[in-house]
Amino acid sequence: MDRPEEQNEMLESVLRSAGLDHSFPRRHFLKLSGVSIIGMSVLGPSLARGTTKPLIIMEQAQGIVVADPIKCVGCGRCELACTEFNDGKASPALSRIKVDRNLNFGPKGVFAGRQGQGNWGNGLVVQDLCKQCPHPVPCADACPKDAIVVAPRGNARAVDPDKCNGCKVCLKACPWDMISFDPDSNKATKCFLCNGKPKCVEACPAESLSYVPWHDLTNKVPRRITPTAVTPPVKTAACQECHLPGGGKVVTQGIRMFLEMAKGGKPFSVREFGFRWIDLAGTILIPVAMLFVGVHAALRAVVNGEKGKSCAGAGEVKVSEGMAQGLQGEEGTGTEGAVGAVEPPCGKAACDSGRGEGGASPMRPGAGEETAPGQEES
Amino acid sequence: MPEKKLHLAKKRVEVKELLAVKRTYLHPLPLRIWHWANALMIILLIITGIELRIPGIAALPPNSTPLLVHNYVGWTMTASSLFWLVYSLITGNLRRHYVIRRRDFKGTFKQARFYLSSIFRGQENPFRTSPDEKFNPLQKIAYGAMMCIFTPVLVITGVLLNDKLLFRKYILLLNVVRVLDGIHVIGAYVVVLYLVVHIYMSTLGWKASSHIKAMIVGYEEEPGEDRM
Numbered sequence: 001m002d003r004p005e006e007q008n009e010m011l012e013s014v015l016r017s018a019g020l021d022h023s024f025p026r027r028h029f030l031k032l033s034g035v036s037i038i039g040m041s042v043l044g045p046s047l048a049r050g051t052t053k054p055l056i057i058m059e060q061a062q063g064i065v066v067a068d069p070i071k072c073v074g075c076g077r078c079e080l081a082c083t084e085f086n087d088g089k090a091s092p093a094l095s096r097i098k099v100d101r102n103l104n105f106g107p108k109g110v111f112a113g114r115q116g117q118g119n120w121g122n123g124l125v126v127q128d129l130c131k132q133c134p135h136p137v138p139c140a141d142a143c144p145k146d147a148i149v150v151a152p153r154g155n156a157r158a159v160d161p162d163k164c165n166g167c168k169v170c171l172k173a174c175p176w177d178m179i180s181f182d183p184d185s186n187k188a189t190k191c192f193l194c195n196g197k198p199k200c201v202e203a204c205p206a207e208s209l210s211y212v213p214w215h216d217l218t219n220k221v222p223r224r225i226t227p228t229a230v231t232p233p234v235k236t237a238a239c240q241e242c243h244l245p246g247g248g249k250v251v252t253q254g255i256r257m258f259l260e261m262a263k264g265g266k267p268f269s270v271r272e273f274g275f276r277w278i279d280l281a282g283t284i285l286i287p288v289a290m291l292f293v294g295v296h297a298a299l300r301a302v303v304n305g306e307k308g309k310s311c312a313g314a315g316e317v318k319v320s321e322g323m324a325q326g327l328q329g330e331e332g333t334g335t336e337g338a339v340g341a342v343e344p345p346c347g348k349a350a351c352d353s354g355r356g357e358g359g360a361s362p363m364r365p366g367a368g369e370e371t372a373p374g375q376e377e378s
Numbered sequence: 379m380p381e382k383k384l385h386l387a388k389k390r391v392e393v394k395e396l397l398a399v400k401r402t403y404l405h406p407l408p409l410r411i412w413h414w415a416n417a418l419m420i421i422l423l424i425i426t427g428i429e430l431r432i433p434g435i436a437a438l439p440p441n442s443t444p445l446l447v448h449n450y451v452g453w454t455m456t457a458s459s460l461f462w463l464v465y466s467l468i469t470g471n472l473r474r475h476y477v478i479r480r481r482d483f484k485g486t487f488k489q490a491r492f493y494l495s496s497i498f499r500g501q502e503n504p505f506r507t508s509p510d511e512k513f514n515p516l517q518k519i520a521y522g523a524m525m526c527i528f529t530p531v532l533v534i535t536g537v538l539l540n541d542k543l544l545f546r547k548y549i550l551l552l553n554v555v556r557v558l559d560g561i562h563v564i565g566a567y568v569v570v571l572y573l574v575v576h577i578y579m580s581t582l583g584w585k586a587s588s589h590i591k592a593m594i595v596g597y598e599e600e601p602g603e604d605r606m
Contacts (some may be wrong), residue, residue, distance in 0.1 A: 282563070305499045
């Protein structure tokens with residue numbers, strides 16, 4: 001009940017404080033709207049800066065360790081080599097390569113061990129290693145300290161122990177459970193390909209492990225359709241920062257965002273729409289330019305149409321004037337002066353053709369004399 | 379008899395029209411070829427650029443068609459820009475037509491007033507083009523900015539974003555991929571805006587087609603002196 005009045009009061013007070021209460025002419029409105037457009041366009045990116053985390057794009061890993069499960073005998077020497085080289089102790093639980101028997105296959109996977117619920121597994125030896133995700137890198141994206149960095153040699157994703165604070169977020173973020181945690185040093189650790197010379201590969205007696213160049217096989221192998229392939233909406237929003245929904249959605253999202261901004265909500269939320277301000281700028285700027293050009297053309301067409309009509313109507317008058325001036329010129333004032341004195345009625349093609357058909361040009365005093373009688377005859 | 383007379387009269391008018399047209403050789407052949415090749419390249423780059431932009435660059439496999447086309451056409455664009463620069467410096471194209479002179483400061487406002495208001499009143503363009511100075515002050519600003527600021531910026535950011543070069547390491551190190559991408563896209567918006575206005579303005583000649591014809595045959599058609 002009281003709301004509209006309150007709003008009116010508020011509006012009035014705002015106008016009063018802006019010194020606009022007495023009158024608000026169109027000129028002021030245009031000025032204000034121009035200023036507010038600039039303000040909004042500056043505000044948008046600056047607010048978006050705070051809301052979005054910079055995306056981490058890492059150099060592609062040059063290689064990856066792959067295991068051939070048929071050759072593997074499950075001796076565990078790779079785990080030993082890994083921890084001896086990296087940690088100076090024999091601790092298979094800390095190993096970056098994880099070899100285990102598939103005994104208890106449940107939702108948590110092979111490495112849940114005897115804690116995992118589910119059916120008995122097939123008892124085969126399973127090896128798993130860091131996949132050196134190309135993009136996005138879940139552990140690096142998740143790390144609050146930006147401790148997961150590119151290793152200088154081999155471009156593997158490695159934990160920077162100076163930055164790591166042992167929060168274990170990366171352990172949860174990794175979809176493959178490939179990050180180990182060292183409780184002694186209270187730091188996460190992961191496979192960094194031993195700077196391009198993996199010790200597990202060197203240690204493998206069965207030649208099961210090999211270090212191969214990294215290849216993206218994303219679109220070359222049949223897609224696995226599993227229930228776990230469903231991406232939660234929160235993650236989808238983050239993906240849309242780069243992977244914009246294609247086609248017409250871009251435009252409709254732009255309109256939705258613009259309406260949202262106009263309604264006075266948040267300027268816009270990048271995460272929600274997966275739409276960057278730069279795309280918004282494009283969807284607004286280019287139609288505006290086209291509109292401007294269209295209006296210009298339409299105005300020209302309208303005015304020229306009127307001019308054409310007026311030319312046709314006023315042509316005779318002009319001709320007679322031209323004739324008169326031409327005659328004056330003949331009398332002795334000088335034709336050049338007469339030419340200079342006469343202004344072109346209009347320089348457009350429509351008028352030109354109109355004049356051409358008439359056969360009389362007020363601009364040509366000499367010719368005017370010739371053609372004017374012809375016009376009378378016809 | 380009257381028909382023949384009328385025919386003759388028409389013929390006379392036609393001949394007069396023809397004589398009344400003033401033709402000036404404005405655009406030399408290398409520049410005309412460069413212009414149309416550039417037009418094709420820019421259109422291809424805009425189309426493929428939008429194709430790259432919409433799904434996001436990271437989602438595309440490295441051998442996808444739009445990516446390859448954008449890459450190769452980008453390199454040809456780099457070459458064509460370099461050609462333009464060298465050609466313009468050698469032949470004096472840059473010095474003659476692009477350098478803004480003292481009188482242009484006044485002419486800018488005159489020209490802007492013409493495009494914003496007096497064109498609707500059917501008045502003549504205050505600037506008359508000539509082989510010695512083919513651009514009006516506004517054109518000088520627009521083309522000069524395009525060729526000396528935006529094209530170099532687009533070419534340089536495009537080359538830096540290309541993964542064939544060694545700079546990539548430092549770009550990743552400094553984490554400026556997004557900055558470069560932003561500059562490249564803003565530059566592309568400028569090009570698209572410019573294209574819209576350029577195509578529209580090309581129809582503002584004496585006849586709607588006269589500027590376009592001039593860019594093909596080299597001769598700009600204008601009403602002759604006696605028609606003015």
